[in-house]
Amino acid sequence: MNLYAHLIQPFADYGFMRRALVACLALAFGSGPIGTFLVLRRMSLMGDAMSHAILPGAAIGFLVAGLSLWAMSAGGLVVGLAVALLAGVISRTTALREDASLAGFYLISLAAGVLIVSTRGSNIDLLHVLFGSILSVDNEALLLVASISTLSLVTLALIYRPLVAECFDPGFLRAIAGRGSLYHVIFLALVVVNLVAGFQSLGTLMAVGLMMLPAAAARFWAIEVWSLAAVSIAVAFLSGWAGLLLSYNFDMPSGPAIILTAGVFYALSILAGRHGSLRARYFPGAHFHSAPEKTS
Amino acid sequence: MSDPVITVSDLTLAYDRKPAVHHVNGSFGKGSLTAIVGPNGAGKSTLLKSIVGLIAPSEGRIDRHGLKRLDLAYLPQQAEIDRSFPITVADTVALGLWRDTGIFGGVSAAGRRRVVEALASVGLHGFAQNPVGNLSAGQFQRVLFARLLVQDAALILLDEPFAAIDERTTADLMGVVARWHGEGRTVVAVLHDTEDVRAHFPQTLLMARELIGWGPTSEVLTDGNLRRARALAQYWNEGHSHAAHGRAA
Amino acid sequence: MRTAAAALAFGLALVSTPALAKEVSVVASFSVLGDIVKEVGGDKIALTVLVGPDGDAHTFEPSPADAKTLANADLLVVNGLGLESWLPKLAAASGTNARFATASFGVLPRDMNEDGKDITDPHAWQSLSNGAIYVRNVEEALEKVDPADAPTFKANASKLLAELAGLDQWTRQQLAAVPADKRKVITTHDAFGYFGAAYGVTFLAPEGISTDSEPSAKGLAALTDQIKREHIKALFIENMTDPRLMQTISKETGAEMGGELYSDALSAPDGPAPTYPGMFRNNVPKLVAAMLKN
Numbered sequence: 001m002n003l004y005a006h007l008i009q010p011f012a013d014y015g016f017m018r019r020a021l022v023a024c025l026a027l028a029f030g031s032g033p034i035g036t037f038l039v040l041r042r043m044s045l046m047g048d049a050m051s052h053a054i055l056p057g058a059a060i061g062f063l064v065a066g067l068s069l070w071a072m073s074a075g076g077l078v079v080g081l082a083v084a085l086l087a088g089v090i091s092r093t094t095a096l097r098e099d100a101s102l103a104g105f106y107l108i109s110l111a112a113g114v115l116i117v118s119t120r121g122s123n124i125d126l127l128h129v130l131f132g133s134i135l136s137v138d139n140e141a142l143l144l145v146a147s148i149s150t151l152s153l154v155t156l157a158l159i160y161r162p163l164v165a166e167c168f169d170p171g172f173l174r175a176i177a178g179r180g181s182l183y184h185v186i187f188l189a190l191v192v193v194n195l196v197a198g199f200q201s202l203g204t205l206m207a208v209g210l211m212m213l214p215a216a217a218a219r220f221w222a223i224e225v226w227s228l229a230a231v232s233i234a235v236a237f238l239s240g241w242a243g244l245l246l247s248y249n250f251d252m253p254s255g256p257a258i259i260l261t262a263g264v265f266y267a268l269s270i271l272a273g274r275h276g277s278l279r280a281r282y283f284p285g286a287h288f289h290s291a292p293e294k295t296s
Numbered sequence: 297m298s299d300p301v302i303t304v305s306d307l308t309l310a311y312d313r314k315p316a317v318h319h320v321n322g323s324f325g326k327g328s329l330t331a332i333v334g335p336n337g338a339g340k341s342t343l344l345k346s347i348v349g350l351i352a353p354s355e356g357r358i359d360r361h362g363l364k365r366l367d368l369a370y371l372p373q374q375a376e377i378d379r380s381f382p383i384t385v386a387d388t389v390a391l392g393l394w395r396d397t398g399i400f401g402g403v404s405a406a407g408r409r410r411v412v413e414a415l416a417s418v419g420l421h422g423f424a425q426n427p428v429g430n431l432s433a434g435q436f437q438r439v440l441f442a443r444l445l446v447q448d449a450a451l452i453l454l455d456e457p458f459a460a461i462d463e464r465t466t467a468d469l470m471g472v473v474a475r476w477h478g479e480g481r482t483v484v485a486v487l488h489d490t491e492d493v494r495a496h497f498p499q500t501l502l503m504a505r506e507l508i509g510w511g512p513t514s515e516v517l518t519d520g521n522l523r524r525a526r527a528l529a530q531y532w533n534e535g536h537s538h539a540a541h542g543r544a545a
Numbered sequence: 546m547r548t549a550a551a552a553l554a555f556g557l558a559l560v561s562t563p564a565l566a567k568e569v570s571v572v573a574s575f576s577v578l579g580d581i582v583k584e585v586g587g588d589k590i591a592l593t594v595l596v597g598p599d600g601d602a603h604t605f606e607p608s609p610a611d612a613k614t615l616a617n618a619d620l621l622v623v624n625g626l627g628l629e630s631w632l633p634k635l636a637a638a639s640g641t642n643a644r645f646a647t648a649s650f651g652v653l654p655r656d657m658n659e660d661g662k663d664i665t666d667p668h669a670w671q672s673l674s675n676g677a678i679y680v681r682n683v684e685e686a687l688e689k690v691d692p693a694d695a696p697t698f699k700a701n702a703s704k705l706l707a708e709l710a711g712l713d714q715w716t717r718q719q720l721a722a723v724p725a726d727k728r729k730v731i732t733t734h735d736a737f738g739y740f741g742a743a744y745g746v747t748f749l750a751p752e753g754i755s756t757d758s759e760p761s762a763k764g765l766a767a768l769t770d771q772i773k774r775e776h777i778k779a780l781f782i783e784n785m786t787d788p789r790l791m792q793t794i795s796k797e798t799g800a801e802m803g804g805e806l807y808s809d810a811l812s813a814p815d816g817p818a819p820t821y822p823g824m825f826r827n828n829v830p831k832l833v834a835a836m837l838k839n
Binding site: 133251 | 759760761762763764765766769789790792793796797
């Protein structure tokens with residue numbers, strides 16, 4: 001069968017498919033590197049919690065202005081940042097550690113968000129907020145997503161060194177620069193901002209999927225920070241592409257199709273990736289590594 | 297004694313609201329090589345952290361005589377470092393160039409040369425591109441020392457630098473410490489092995505939450521003082537609070 | 546004879562709702578019928594409508610209060626043709642002694658396809674000539690139950706019939722402005738079968754989307770293809786709550802939403818289609834305007 005017809009044609013034929021694909025590309029560039037750092041800093045579940053924290057903010061935006069891009073994004077941003085800061089404060093001033101306080105916020109936010117949407121909207125509205133609608137991305141939304149991705153990449157490049165130091169040797173950063181928490185907060189802000197970018201297209205439940213699954217899959221293929229980020233971006237974009245094609249050919253809802261595809265990539269990576277996968281462990285085959293053996 | 301680099305006056309430190317260091321007085325002289333010695337739980341690490349600025353004094357003060365944060369190099373115990381993080385040996389050492397690069401700056405060619413030289417000094421020539429996760433404990437400690445070298449600091453603080461590493465590495469790194477002393481830098485190290493201390497460290501600070509002795513090693517590390525330290529340790533190990541105990545001589 | 550009839554009516558009235566001594570108590574099943582009954586009955590009747598404005602007569606679930614209302618009624622007017630599947634149970638439960646009248650009696654029924662099955666299309670009122678049949682049936686039923694007020698009913702009915710006749714002519718005139726090859730509309734409403742047959746308009750169901758789930762890429766593509774294939778720009782889709790999806794379709798095809806149509810129920814009294822004639826006066830111009838863009 002014609003490869004072009006299957007892989008490219010649907011995007012050539014329909015503008016909404018093209019825009020959805022471009023949105024996936026922009027999201028990949030923003031979420032991929034952020035997801036990589038989330039995984040490296042062992043903050044994967046925190047990313048999930050943050051995406052739920054955004055929900056009541058977006059819901060309030062929905063209450064005020066319906067399914068408006070700017071209202072919901074602004075609402076999500078404000079509440080998301082507030083929750084991130086609040087969780088940090090609580091972990092610093094009380095006995096509760098950050099992961100437990102975030103878990104609390106996560107559940108409260110999800111329930112609050114559903115409640116708020118239900119007061120004004122129908123079930124369909126709730127579905128839109130939770131699952132997004134990547135097929136109705138318009139030029140305005142594309143602009144927002146692209147801007148956020150660019151901002152995110154630039155900021156990451158700027159704080160790259162302190163961020164790496166904070167992940168790898170936080171004690172060193174504290175001793176040298178004394179302001180480790182500043183970079184932590186900036187990073188959290190980037191997480192929130194990228195989740196806000198993602199949730200219009202993929203919904204609050206799924207936006208974090210495009211952040212975490214490609215980054216988790218990348219660990220089985222790359223071993224340096226920059227290559228991890230690159231693989232994350234690639235997997236995220238391919239998931240978008242394949243997911244959209246699945247939705248096109250098999251009448252599946254597009255958001256979940258994209259995330260499930262990312263999930264399949266992740267599963268394949270666990271099974272057959274280059275580093276640390278089941279295959280590498282049990283069927284090593286040729287030696288790829290050139291690292292020296294451990295000596296004393 | 298030469299000019300003081302760090303002076304502590306009546307310093308009391310609480311750690312998690314438990315008393316860790318009591319009423320310590322004294323100074324580290326410029327260019328001195330001092331070992332901090334004492335039983336477990338004596339507050340040695342806590343004292344070091346307060347000098348670095350990570351813990352604020354509950355009472356008393358620390359006078360740093362104009363020394364800035366970036367003039368200090370601190371090597372904590374290894375616990376907080378994430379060895380599985382994907383970073384190379386060279387990049388780890390290059391973190392020590394922070395004073396020159398700042399947050400945003402790139403590493404210059406001169407900086408890169410210093411990294412390579414430092415690696416050679418600690419016996420890790422050729423390891424620059426290795427991921428840190430592949431190294432043994434001893435090799436990794438050498439990397440951290442290379443980073444300290446590159447930091448080019450006036451005051452170097454080491455917390456148990458030779459714990460859990462092999463003899464060969466300990467000897468090599470002790471050589472680096474000697475080199476620093478030779479360059480006129482002030483070095484303070486928390487150590488467990490009193491033999492090492494007697495062999496290499498001219499000054500000793502002996503403490504067991506309170507100061508027992510601070511001065512030339514031969515005068516401080518006496519049998520009497522060491523017995524005193526052990527007795528104090530036993531006292532608080534049996535669950536007594538430290539409140540009503542007398543001051544050190 | 547007259548005295549006996551009056552005594553009978555009086556007796557009947559005494560047995561029915563005590564508060565409304567002289568008025569006949571009538572229950573109509575849904576809002577469109579309710580409007581017709583109200584016009585014909587005037588102030589001689591006390592009218593209750595079970596499925597009110599903006600309600601869905603297909604999926605209505607009666608409450609105990611409805612059973613009580615029905616129990617006290619003299620006359621129940623229903624659409625028939627399978628619209629009120631909930632009615633037999635309700636009537637049995639209420640134990641009412643009311644007379645039954647089927648407004649669509651005498652209408653030539655059409656078939657429609659719902660969920661893959663062929664059934665009788667109950668929306669007969671969408672053709673005004675059927676509407677006239679409805680009016681006459683209602684008039685006859687009211688006269689049987691309340692013969693004393695027959696003259697009033699006759700007069701009211703004539704007035705309504707005249708209005709409907711005029712409306713029918715107006716509808717045909719309006720539609721005449723649309724060329725034959727443009728008389729097509731895509732809508733999720735499935736109630737316009739009789740309208741289409743009577744006035745020569747083709748109503749197509751939208752491919753690929755439904756009102757209660759998110760469209761997939763395949764569904765959107767199918768709809769886009771359909772719109773382009775049929776050269777239709779007129780879309781009437783209920784409950785499309787995501788305006789951005791509509792924009793996506795518009796950008797892709799040039800099609801636009803034509804506004805809100807009323808087919809299964811009337812609107813609230815302050816809405817655009819509060820009466821049966823009002824429904825046509827709302828729908829027809831919107832249909833015409835949209836079709837002209839095809």
